Amino acid sequence: MLSVLTKFPLIFLAYLAVLLYYCIFDFNSLIALAFACSLGIALYRKYFLLFPILLVLTGFFFIVSIDNHQKMITQAQNVSQIKIIPDSIQVNGDLLSFQGNEAGKKYQVYDTLQSEKEKKFYENLRQNCTISFTGNLEVPEHQRNFNGFDEQKYLATQGIYREIIVTSISKIKTNRGLDLHVLRRSAIVWIQSHFPKPMSNYMTGLLFGYLDKDFEQMGDIYSSLGIIHLFALSGMQVNFFIDGLRKILLRLGIRRDIVDILQVPFSIIYAFLTGLSVSILRALFQKNIKLTGLDNIALTTLILMFVSPKFLLTAGGQLTLFYAFAISMLSHLFISKKESLTEKIHLTSKLKQVIIASSALSLLVLPVLIFNFYIFQPLSILLTIGFGMLFDLILLPLLLTVFLLSLTGLTLNLNWMFKTLEALVQLVDCPFHYPLVLGKPNAIQLILLLSITALLLDFWMQKKLRWLLLCSLFIIFFTCKNPSQPTITAVDVGQGDSIFLKDRFNKQTILIDTGGRLNIPEKSWQKAQTESNASKTLIPYLESEGVSQIDQLILTHTDDDHVGDFLNLADKIKIKEVWVSPGELTCPDFVGKLKKAKIPIHLTQVGDEIPIFNSQLQVLSNGYTGKGDNNDSIVTYGNFYGKKFLFTGDLEQDGEMKLLKNYPNLKVDILKAGHHGSKTSSNPKFIKQIQPQLAIISVGKNNHYGHPNQQTLDTFKKYKVKSLRTDQNGAIKLTEIKGIWRISTVR
Known part of the structure; x- marks a missing residue:
């Protein structure tokens, strides 16, 4: 298959596949026009092998789309019992939420806990469990505000088409069987019961991709500084664990080809232990695919479309893929020519190299970022470098070591360190609390922004063209931020x-x-952290x-x-x-x-x-x-x-x-x-x-x-x-x- 694909640029195939994807799942006339023009280029360049591959992708996307529609309209009318997915449990005051399965269908479930004893049961639950209940089956809420959150679309990307609002539980049946969901839940409960907050939040977040509701206020500060993505497990953790595994196995004398084989099941287990997030899947595929640069990200994109067909319908999926593409693009533009970006602009300082590379990456990703979140914190360029190194080189190995030691009975309380970290983050946040609000670009503005940023990086050394492109970017950002109609x-x-x-x-x-x-008086155990x-x-x-x-x-x-x-x-x-x-x-x-x-x-x-x-x-x-x-x-x-x-x-x-x-x-x-x-x-x-x-x-x-x-x-x-x-x-x-x-x- 690879020999066939290498007859033409893999990145062009991935580009066409993404356009085709949106033509089917989220149709836009501009995307359809871009897809048609791109097919014309393929014909002109005689990339004929593209067409049977695209035909297969078209069939697959249509099957997924039709299946989604069928699941939406044929969901069960009544559900009286459900098997809890244990690592999805969230207990927040007297509010309980989790995902569950019944008869091959997946549901999002909400319940109001009736006692502190019931709350503690779910907080400490670390095994498979089936509950029998009475409740209401509801369709998730659709978008209610312009550019607002669409819960229905969001849950559909996770294969969930109905919500259950529990009114009463009649029976709880536990099962001591072990699976990867139970293993992940056991690790989370272990950490929460053996380590104080906020240390436990950082440990569950960085090791297992789980952040408790009581981290919401601090998470809000990380978001305003533009560095909340450091908690989104991706390349940093994947490189750390995969490289660590390989070093250990190679030092034990295991042959490299055997290590390559063992790396695959380890990657699958790690994906489950971190919640099967799309960013982890993307990073794992990139790590295991033996291609480099743009070819690597292109093949990763194609595989993700089959493994997780709805990933490009989420903000997280779009951003993780675009970050990876931007990094690959920068590598392709500069490293493949044996010239770093900093060499092109005559800078030699290592710190300046990192800042320039980080700035270029932020510029490339900015259009997709504001399309989803509308804001940008310029300080995040420097903060990502500093806090990224802190998280990657210090906190991640430290927390892993502390977690493993706790399994042997030795528990190290380093909570003072994380309280100091949060105090530092709050101190940095004070003068930079309000990020730049840039507004949401429409389809035309988004395409122009993406195109111009790519051209800007490619033609940075041409001074006149550089300023023309910078002015064009400024004008488009201005129109995004300042709509012309009252x-x-x-x-x-x-x-x-x-x-x-x-x-x-x-x-x-x-x-x-x-x-x-309206605020309703509650007992202390009922108080929830709510947005x-x-x-x-x-x-x-x-x-x-x-x-x-x-x-x-x-x-x-x-x-x-x-x-x-x-x-x-x-x-x-x-x-x-x-x-x-x-x-x-x-x-x-x-x-x-x-x-x-x-x-x-x-x-x-x-x-x-x-x-x-x-x-x-x-x-x-x-x-x-x-x-x-x-x-x-x-x-x-x-x-x-x-x-x-x-x-x-x-x-x-x-x-x-x-x-x-x-x-x-x-x-x-x-x-x-x-x-x-x-x-x-x-x-x-x-x-x-x-x-x-x-x-x-x-x-x-x-x-x-x-x-x-x-x-x-x-x-x-x-x-x-x-x-x-x-x-x-x-x-x-x-x-x-x-x-x-x-x-x-x-x-």
Whole structure:
């Protein structure tokens, strides 16, 4: 087979295979055009052997695609028992999650633990286990926000098409059989029970690819510094363990060809012990394939497509492959010509060589990175070098040694070292906490970025061309970060409110409320480490739009579903000024949040204006009760490009009638319905008077309050007001194009 493939460049075949992959799994007309043009090049270069291989790949991809569709629509309607995959268990407060198998199908399972004893059972579970239960079988949540997380697609890449929400467990049956999942789980439980945190987190993370939920806060800091990838097992660990195995076997006198054979089963076992992550699989294939440079990564890509067909649908799969390709490309461009990159630009310092190589790698990967995560930390270039050496040369061998010693009964407590490390990371994070927010490139921008970065590295020595390419990159990054169209978006934050107004090129940004969850008192063992709602909804949307600063944040009143994520937002996005009402300052908890945020506060007055959209957002009311409650909501109004907008917070009927009394001639085209469509708001007299054409209802799916109330929906219907709801439509965006507001929804 290899002799056939070497008739043409393997990397060209891999390139065509990737284009074909996306044409079938995630169709885009630009990709289809690129694929057609590339086939034309293959014909011109007489690479005829490509076509039967591509035909085989086409058949395979279609079979996988059809199989995925069939699994989605033919899942069992009822499941009453399931076998737990032990190394997928996560216990977080009173929340339990794991993956399990039943009748050849895989499920994601969630349960709420009922006692501390039950919690300890699952925390210490290190054997196969089957549970009998009653519960609900649900389809995973689809994307709810523009550029937002799609749980359904994510789980489908792991072969999971249904979630199980357990209501009660009737029977637990354990099985003492041993497999690699049990072995990995046993190692994780052993570490967690023998070593303190945070040391145990670093040990499970670096040795077995498992990070506990309580590492989330620290992981967030590593992410903001751009070095969280050091915990994603890949080439560093693979090289360490494979090279270590080979050295030991060779020193024992085993022949090299036998060592090569023994390396294969060791690689398979290691893949299972580290959770079968795609980055580990990629690194193991590269390590075991006896080709070099671009040929190695090309064949690795083709094998991964058969072994893990959905890997390119995940951000992790895209990044691990592109990092490997970028490294191979740099090696091909410079080392194969017996010239290092640093020799080309006349640098001799070893440190400068490393920095230049790392910078070139970061530049190559940057388009794919911001396409998935929208942000970039320039400091990560230096931090990756420093912390990478620390993790690779010191922590990994040290933790392996400590772990092996603990199996003999000798436990070394080095927790002080990891507490010092985390203190150092937090110290570095303070002045560099906010990364560059570059926004999400569209398909055309992504292709241009990839092409120009590759050309820039190839033609770096040609000064005029270099500056032309650098300027081109800057322009494209600028357009990614600063979209040209004004937008108003009702972000789907669940049961809460968050309305974002963005002028063209982000020259003015206003956010009305942040959303948030209601806090329910819990016992200590029930307290879970949970992400804020904004970290999964509002913040990713803002970053995808290139927003690094909110000019004015209007917090309408003090309810948690409107202001609960204020501090979480301030931790990720700079806020220039917070607008509050006098009544909100009577709430001690809310005032405490304002003090903690240390952001300038503007106390709103009726008539206050914020310039935006060649007009102003005007404060019509700064509250009617002076208590920071629903009827104390800040109400704002704006006439933007021919349409009149009214944002009412949680204003209820009494407040609506007072608003009408103060503004008897008020007319509105687009209304943000008060109090999530509750029957306590949207008074029929109010709706009749203001005559809105569209009501936007920000409301959580299947919320406990029954919002929106049917009475409110009937009122809208009676007065011919079209309504859009975030629970049904997802995020709702209005985009101004040539003086016309166009409506788009996620669903």
